[in-house]
Amino acid sequence: MRTGAAVVLASASLLVLAPGAPPTAAPPLPALLADTGGGSQLITASAPSAGATSGTLTWWDLRDGTWTKAGSAPARFGANGLVEGGSRRQGTSTTPAGLYDLPYAFGIKKAPAGTRVTYRTVRQNSWWCQDNTSRSYNRWTEPRPADCRAAESEHLISYTQQYAHAYVIGFNYAKPVRERGAGIFLHVNGRAATAGCVSVSAEAMRAVLGWADPGRRPHIAIGTASGPTAIVRY
Numbered sequence: 001m002r003t004g005a006a007v008v009l010a011s012a013s014l015l016v017l018a019p020g021a022p023p024t025a026a027p028p029l030p031a032l033l034a035d036t037g038g039g040s041q042l043i044t045a046s047a048p049s050a051g052a053t054s055g056t057l058t059w060w061d062l063r064d065g066t067w068t069k070a071g072s073a074p075a076r077f078g079a080n081g082l083v084e085g086g087s088r089r090q091g092t093s094t095t096p097a098g099l100y101d102l103p104y105a106f107g108i109k110k111a112p113a114g115t116r117v118t119y120r121t122v123r124q125n126s127w128w129c130q131d132n133t134s135r136s137y138n139r140w141t142e143p144r145p146a147d148c149r150a151a152e153s154e155h156l157i158s159y160t161q162q163y164a165h166a167y168v169i170g171f172n173y174a175k176p177v178r179e180r181g182a183g184i185f186l187h188v189n190g191r192a193a194t195a196g197c198v199s200v201s202a203e204a205m206r207a208v209l210g211w212a213d214p215g216r217r218p219h220i221a222i223g224t225a226s227g228p229t230a231i232v233r234y
Helices: 003-017 202-211
Strands: 041-047 054-063 066-076 082-084 095-101 105-107 119-121 127-129 139-141 153-155 166-168 185-188 198-200 219-224
Touching (some): 054 202, 066 202, 185 202
Parallel strands (some): 041 219, 185 198
Antiparallel strands (some): 095 219
16 A cells, blocks of 8 residues: 555544544434423333343433433343234233333332322232133223133232332223233232233332432333334334
């Protein structure tokens, strides 16, 4: 190579490696989403791919127009990964991707310190009806109604670890579609991947409930890093 050409190339390299302006920081994840629910609090549950069973849960505050991370923790998803919420089928052990509200929290243990969201205490006769033939499909029932079969429902008090604390995710909740799925929560980790819920450590679950403020309309966005279920679509 000619000496003159080498000097020109070296100078160009220096310009690329040392630009005049400092690099711009990447925007926070909520700023990339198509919708955040209109409130000033957001939880993101992000997995690396649709087949993943683990990822990251992060909770954010919107202050002065900027989303700021309030906390983060490892998260678990359905044993069969994530699918688009609108096409999910019940019993598939998949976590529904999408943007959802968070109607209320519940737990076998008392509400963590600082909890402001509505919190229901689980009792011996507390059930979550998942029977597609019942009028109480995808609803907390107390006691379990006659048209909701026990074999097609969750006896909440039986899940002493997972439901120590939980937050209802509004998937298929406002206007339930039969066979789409029922009982999707953010709850405490069990032994492994979930049956479709999102789970975190007990410490993280307490932190989320102590942080959530119903007056700030918290929502949860669930999705993947890219592809048809990319979290930025929601």
